Amino acid sequence: MNVQWNQQAREVLKGASQSNDYFNTHTFKEGSFPIKIPLEYANLIDKDNPNDPLLRQVQPQTSTCQSGYTLAPLNDEDNSPIDGLIHKYPNRVLLIASQVCAIHCQYCFRQNFDYSQHDALSNWTNIERYIANDNNINEVILSGGDPLSLNDQKLAGLVNSIESIKHIDTLRIHSRSAVVMPSRITSELVKLLNTTRLRVIMVFHVNHENELSAQFAKAIKQFQGVTLLNQSVLLKGVNDHVSCLKNLSLALHKIGILPYYLHMLDKVSGAENYFIDDATAINLHQQLQTCLSGYLVPKLVRDSGKKSKTWLL
Template sequence: MSRRRTLRTPQDLLDAGLISDARAVDEVARAYAVALTPAVADLIDPADPHDPIARQYVPSAEELVTTAEERADPIGDAAYSPVKGLVHRYPDRVLLTPLLVCPVYCRFCFRRARVGDAEATMTEAEMDSALAYVAERPQIREVILTGGDPLMLGETRLGALLARIRAIPHVDLIRIHSRVPVSDPKRITAALARLLGDGEKPVWLAVHVNHARELSPAACAGLGLLARAGVPLLSQTVLLKGVNDTVETLEELFRALVRNRVRPYYLHHPDLAPGTGHFRPTIAKGQALMRTLRGRLSGIAQPTYVLDIPGGAGKVPVGPGYWDGEGATVTDPQGGEHPYLPG
């Protein structure tokens, strides 16, 4: 049955048959934002207690368990924010967070302590300050719109923002990180696709998708609109225990993405956000998965497995190694070792 209203409260989830006791998640809902769009809710099988879509979006009491290493700002945004709404961690690119609302709220979100606040949308003066910061620094070549979800801005506001960024001479490209194509695909219209595809400076869209079932017919149709409009498409996936931490699940996802003209870009190890320990596999598990996928998938379907170092030191690849310089051997995707003596 189609659910036409975004689910935002424990009672909504109970009425939809997605939880059995609203009181069990009341405290979670008070601490962290809750929202499931009809598009997401329709993907969930309420009869499956291990449904991988539900695990990503439906709150659980496990989120109330915070471990010692977890932190509200796990990747150190605040330490690298010279003006409100902007993060400048790497020399050549900045993050810009025009708003902090999303169509859905993922239970593992690394900004979960901040997202959901409609009052945090950047004012015109704050945006002026952020863009002036970019304009004054010619080393900045890329502006990444994130949040929240930038595609929640609406076409008029988004178009005006893209035009302002494109007008900065030294900015070569814009990247948008979004969950909208899978969580609220009706927002991907032909007009939006043209808006993103037009202009001399490209807009790259990185779609957050963690499971092949999220690529519904509506989602695939939206991705097709974007691809045909000339928007380069990447994907970002978070490796999540109980959602996609098997070779078969990741292989199905990455194959589905390339069929839809989306290049798998990053497989993220989960960040140390509060209350997310039940989602984190070990890095060794992730490396083993990537090693197996190397022998099963084309190179264009292989993302880079990365860890965002806590505190703001940046992302680094943490995938398996194949070359042993000391032993002068190389390991094949099946685990066999071979001698290799470079000239």
């Protein structure tokens, strides 16, 4: 299985030239965030639709350089007491477990993050001591990059080390790689997460129902006792219609995932064309509440980069 995943991880479109050839277009131009599209994801894109919502997420947009957009909108570094760890809330810490992603989402707020300074694995001894010395922490979140860019052996080593800290009872993994490259959900990964003593929460990142492939739906069925949630980003031209958001929630629920968060765009330079204003977002969310059961309506939030998220509703 791992062999298959490693092989798929190498099957990516990189750069404008390869992408233009694959999609038979001339619309890809190099942007500040390098183009990277796994073929498993590219196969879900309608080549005849220049406005395909999946295509739009991986195609660099023409920056309009508006004020308020910065290279690092959330100032993660301000909440990082030691390299590789972000500590905003008393009960949980977030680890930058990997510097790599299977895909480059052009709206990503961490696209300019200095990963070389913030690698949890290379600073693990200090991180382990930090967590072990703080009994208020009960949850460790693996983020990145994408933590599932680590191979199963490295991931198992990390999970085993976290397990050994007695007051940690919950492990949360944020991943988009599992969605855009379902072959990443290997039997070894499933076994690791199904058998750890930690309560495991997987938070996937799906923005549109077309991203939910049959392979992904089949792969996640193997998880047992793992809570499956989703977070999306509200993106202009991708999912800014109530029917689109409704269909996403219904499709997620059908395969066992509950909608968790709908994030407002973090204002990173280059992502201006994905912006949705607050009034439009709130209106969309209110419409969503009228056509879905409450448990299928994600919370509409903005990450302010401060200690807590702002709930817009």
